[in-house]
Amino acid sequence: MAEPLKNVYSPIFIKSLTTSLKKVYPAFNVKAFEKAVFDKEWENRELKQRMKHLAVVLHQYLTQNYKQDVEIIIEWVHYLKAHSKQQQSFEYLFLPEYIEMFGRDHVALSMKAIEEVTQYTSCEFAIRSFLDKDPEKIMQYMLKWSKHKNANVRRFSSEGCRPRLPWGMSLKAFKKDPSLILPVLDNLKNDDSEYVRKSVANNLNDIAKDNPHVVIDIIKGWKGISKNTDWIIKHGARTLLKKAHGEVLGLFDLHTVVRCEVKELTVDRKKIALGETLSFSFVLNTDPKANSRLRIEFAVYYMKGTGNSSRKLFKITEQTYEKGCSVVFNKKISFKDLTTRKHYPGKHKLSIVVNGNELMEKEFHVV
Numbered sequence: 001m002a003e004p005l006k007n008v009y010s011p012i013f014i015k016s017l018t019t020s021l022k023k024v025y026p027a028f029n030v031k032a033f034e035k036a037v038f039d040k041e042w043e044n045r046e047l048k049q050r051m052k053h054l055a056v057v058l059h060q061y062l063t064q065n066y067k068q069d070v071e072i073i074i075e076w077v078h079y080l081k082a083h084s085k086q087q088q089s090f091e092y093l094f095l096p097e098y099i100e101m102f103g104r105d106h107v108a109l110s111m112k113a114i115e116e117v118t119q120y121t122s123c124e125f126a127i128r129s130f131l132d133k134d135p136e137k138i139m140q141y142m143l144k145w146s147k148h149k150n151a152n153v154r155r156f157s158s159e160g161c162r163p164r165l166p167w168g169m170s171l172k173a174f175k176k177d178p179s180l181i182l183p184v185l186d187n188l189k190n191d192d193s194e195y196v197r198k199s200v201a202n203n204l205n206d207i208a209k210d211n212p213h214v215v216i217d218i219i220k221g222w223k224g225i226s227k228n229t230d231w232i233i234k235h236g237a238r239t240l241l242k243k244a245h246g247e248v249l250g251l252f253d254l255h256t257v258v259r260c261e262v263k264e265l266t267v268d269r270k271k272i273a274l275g276e277t278l279s280f281s282f283v284l285n286t287d288p289k290a291n292s293r294l295r296i297e298f299a300v301y302y303m304k305g306t307g308n309s310s311r312k313l314f315k316i317t318e319q320t321y322e323k324g325c326s327v328v329f330n331k332k333i334s335f336k337d338l339t340t341r342k343h344y345p346g347k348h349k350l351s352i353v354v355n356g357n358e359l360m361e362k363e364f365h366v367v
Contacts, residue, residue: 006047008091009054011038020083024075025062033061054094055101066102070109073098074116081120088152089121096126104129111141115148118156127160128169135173139180146187151196157184158199164206175210182214190228197232204236212240212248219251241295242313244356254295254318254355259287262352262359271365274343278333278364282352286321293320297353300333303346303366312341313353335366 014037018030036057045053062069073095080092095117103110107130114123131138145157159165161181163174174181181203188200208215219237222229240248246256265282272278286292295318301309316329333350335343343366351361 004047006045006050008047009050013091014038020079021076024079025072029061033057036060051094051097052101055097058094058098059102066106067109070103070106070113073113077116077120092121093125095121096123099123100126100129104133107134107137111138115141115145115153119150119152122152122156122159124156124160124162124165125168127156128165128171131161131171132169132173135171135180139184142184143187146184151191151193154188154191155193155196155199158188158196158203162199162203162206164209178207178211178214181207182218185218189222189232190226197228198235201232201235204232205239208237208240212245215240216247216251219248223251242297244353246356249295249355253293255292256356258292258294258355258357258359259289260292260294260321260354260359261285262354265350265352265360265362267350267362267364269364271367272335273367274345275336278335278350279330280333280350280362281328281330282360284321284327284329284354286323286325286327288324290323291320292323294318295355296329298331299349299351299353299358301349301351302341303344303348305342305344307346309347309349 014034018028018033022028022030037054042050042053059069062072077092077095080089096114099110099113099117103113110130114127117123127138127142139161142157142161145153148154148157161171161174161184162168163171163178163181165171185200185203188196191197191200204215204218215236219233222233224230234252237248237252241252241254244256249256261284263283263285266280268279280298284294284296286294296316297313298316299311299313301311304310316331321327337343345366347363347365349361349363351358353359
């Protein structure tokens with residue numbers, strides 16, 4: 001069984017934390033801090049609760065003067081970066097928690113801290129309460145950071161303002177109107193770092209869920225600028241492509257009218273137990289008269305706990321096929337529970353999708 005993620009905050013880690021903090025803040029009371037961390041509720045706290053608890057205890061054992069504490073934290077981060085092989089540290093996410101909890105009334109100081117801290121542990125979650133309170137002011141900082149020399153800061157300038165950041169606070173204002181985000185993404189559209197470009201694509205994908213017309217305009221404007229921008233817009237349009245949005249499919253030379261056929265769709269059994277894997281195969285016969293670019297996917301209609309079904313789409317491939325050819329595909333579907341998906345018994349359906357068109361389907365049962 002995998003070790004719970006909350007256990008990254010082990011006694012060994014806390015000891016290393018206090019040792020490094022003592023180097024930059026000699027007045028730090030190590031014993032009292034460690035005792036306060038490992039209180040009687042520690043074992044019952046989950047990961048996020050432990051992060052918040054560390055932030056609160058850190059506040060108690062610094063100076064409790066936010067300006068002075070920010071300077072200590074910045075010096076501490078510089079020390080950690082200089083003495084660590086890690087470019088980014090997940091364990092120190094309690095530092096952004098600290099800034100969010102105690103720095104909301106000290107915006108300029110908090111932005112100074114965020115610029116430094118996010119170079120070592122991302123502040124993408126902490127910035128969101130600041131954005132929610134004053135989006136125009138904070139987006140001026142994000143725009144400046146989009147040209148920062150450090151790739152972690154540039155990536156943060158995009159990731160932090162995603163309208164629908166997973167596990168983060170939703171930014172309702174940006175879901176309604178993403179215009180403040182667009183100058184940041186424009187600055188990053190040809191960034192040297194793949195890490196940054198992935199964030200730009202994810203931001204576009206978020207925007208597309210509420211404002212598809214905005215992303216369509218960006219696709220038209222960025223297409224062909226470079227390989228980087230072409231990759232970004234394709235990845236950023238993935239939700240629209242999965243929805244078979246006609247205009248978006250056309251922008252990527254994927255026509256909604258297809259002259260191919262799917263034949264011989266078979267599943268290796270009609271009943272499968274929870275936790276097992278289903279194998280399936282099918283044959284694709286391409287257009288006999290012309291080469292065609294095809295996006296081939298399969299959809300699974302999963303039974304939910306409510307008794308209704310929910311469609312989930314999985315990409316197989318996308319490429320240009322020569323006319324009149326026949327291609328065999330063999331794939332598998334796992335019915336092992338994931339943190340993001342729980343499986344339920346009942347009737348399921350498998351469908352083969354080409355350029356948004358469901359061409360053939362097969363039913364099976366999970367028992």
